[in-house]
Amino acid sequence: xxxxxxxxxxxxxxxxxxxxxxxxxxxxxxxxxxxxxxxxxxxxxxxxxxxxxxxxxxxxxxxxxxxxxxxxxxxxxxxxxxxxxxxxxxxxxxxxxxxxxxxxxxxxxxxxxxxxxxxxxxxxxxxxxxxxxxxxxxxxxxxxxxxxxxxxxxxxxxxxxxxxxxxxxxxxxxxxxxxxxxxxxxxxxxxxxxxxxxxxxxxxxxxxxxxxxxxxxxxxxxxxxxxxxxxxxxxxxxxxxxxxxxxxxxxxxxxxxxxxxxxxxxxxxxxxxxxxxxxxxxxxxxxxxxxxxxxxxxxxxxxxxxxxxxxxxxxxxxxxxxxxxxxxxxxx
Numbered sequence: 001x002x003x004x005x006x007x008x009x010x011x012x013x014x015x016x017x018x019x020x021x022x023x024x025x026x027x028x029x030x031x032x033x034x035x036x037x038x039x040x041x042x043x044x045x046x047x048x049x050x051x052x053x054x055x056x057x058x059x060x061x062x063x064x065x066x067x068x069x070x071x072x073x074x075x076x077x078x079x080x081x082x083x084x085x086x087x088x089x090x091x092x093x094x095x096x097x098x099x100x101x102x103x104x105x106x107x108x109x110x111x112x113x114x115x116x117x118x119x120x121x122x123x124x125x126x127x128x129x130x131x132x133x134x135x136x137x138x139x140x141x142x143x144x145x146x147x148x149x150x151x152x153x154x155x156x157x158x159x160x161x162x163x164x165x166x167x168x169x170x171x172x173x174x175x176x177x178x179x180x181x182x183x184x185x186x187x188x189x190x191x192x193x194x195x196x197x198x199x200x201x202x203x204x205x206x207x208x209x210x211x212x213x214x215x216x217x218x219x220x221x222x223x224x225x226x227x228x229x230x231x232x233x234x235x236x237x238x239x240x241x242x243x244x245x246x247x248x249x250x251x252x253x254x255x256x257x258x259x260x261x262x263x264x265x266x267x268x269x270x271x272x273x274x275x276x277x278x279x280x281x282x283x284x285x286x287x288x289x290x291x292x293x294x295x296x297x298x299x300x301x302x303x304x305x306x307x308x309x310x311x312x313x314x315x316x317x318x319x320x321x322x323x324x325x326x327x328x329x330x331x332x
Contacts, residue, residue: 019046029149031113036096036107036143037128041112054142055135056125060183062142063087064123066108066282068317069147072116073324075317076282077106079240087180088124095124096141106145110327113147119283120147123182153284157200158310161290161302162279164214165194166268167202171212174235190215201279203292206235211266217281218242221266221274222305226259228252229274231266238332240311244323248312257308276303286310 010018027045034041035050056062065084068075081103088095095102102122122145129138167190171177190202194215204212205220213219213236220242221229228249230242252258252286271277274296277289286309288302316323 003026014249016046019049020044022046022273029151031115031118031147031149031188032109033147034109034143034145040257041109043112048146050144051128053128053130054125055127055129056133056142056182057139059126059133061091061093062182062183063091063093063180064121064179064182066119066121069110069115069118069120069327070157070317070324072327072329074107074110074120074327075320076240076244076323077103077325079243081106081115081155083238083240084122084124090175091181092135092180093124093126096127096143102143105143107325107327109145110147110171111329114329115147115149116327117149119150120145122146150283153287157284157287158302161300162200163198163291164203164277164279164289164301165197165199165293167193167204169193169202169204171204171206171235177212177236178233178238184216187215194312199291205268207214208265209268211268211271212236214279214281217279217284219266219271219273220245220278220280222258222276222277222303223270224273226257226275226305228258228261228305229266229270230261232262232263239281241285242280244316245280245286245309245313248309248316251312252305252308257305262297275300276305278306278309285313287320 023046030045030048032041032043033048042048050057067077067080085099106120106122125142126135127138127140127142138283139300167191169186172186194200194202201214203214206212211219211231218239223229249258249261253260272292277297279287279289286306288301288306289297290302
């Protein structure tokens with residue numbers, strides 16, 4: 001007698017019921033999703049699914065970005081949306097809707113979530129149509145938005161600092177590094193490599209032996225003579241957060257806490273000799289690095305510039321009128 005269980009062929013109602021049963025505990029942090037495949041917004045995590053034939057799923061032909069939802073406002077929505085459109089152009093993903101309609105969909109999805117804190121991530125994809133390589137088979141590009149509660153990094157990252165390693169994972173070529181696509185396998189492997197070596201994250205080194213970026217964060221330094229240093233953006237992603245942090249750093253120059261800002265190549269040896277090192281991104285904000293490959297950075301403690309920049313970011317996200325867009329929540 002065969003011990004193989006017969007696989008059922010499900011009806012539509014049975015499939016929907018099983019999707020409901022398959023919702024895991026972490027989905028409680030998924031609040032709302034817009035899908036151009038549905039032409040609307042759902043708030044049931046069981047329905048937050050993608051067509052398997054969407055080229056985002058089986059070919060990675062898509063780009064994405066994320067904005068922070070804070071106090072019922074979207075922080076830096078427009079810079080993030082502009083970068084999404086630049087990535088889409090480089091990835092040759094046509095827009096399914098004009099920019100203003102994409103923007104309104106993002107705001108409406110945030111409103112449907114009824115959340116005032118969280119993250120809003122959105123994707124532009126070549127779209128569904130088959131399982132081939134080229135997008136000529138696609139019936140039209142897709143747009144997806146999800147509002148979720150992103151897991152926070154440990155408080156110790158900020159109070160005690162982070163430990164990083166030099167990654168052995170090859171960095172993406174410049175063209176792909178500048179496109180914020182869904183091809184994040186190298187980024188995932190950097191984090192796994194770091195965890196295997198009892199560190200928090202890894203640092204990509206480019207083909208010339210220069211510091212590039214971290215898994216999904218920019219890397220900055222403060223020299224012993226108080227120069228804020230960051231690699232040029234020719235071969236790495238131009239982070240929206242680091243661009244804002246560079247403006248904060250200008251304030252610190254004006255008040256004398258920093259001597260100057262220098263965008264130029266940073267060698268590994270120069271980075272190791274820095275007084276401070278930090279990782280900067282929209283999810284991690286500004287986190288000090290106190291150890292690199294087992295060696296202390298500076299005095300091995302979070303430095304004053306990282307703390308000042310984080311404080312400036314926290315003030316900005318609460319009160320910078322030119323950086324905040326109000327979410328049009330429905331009246332309760």
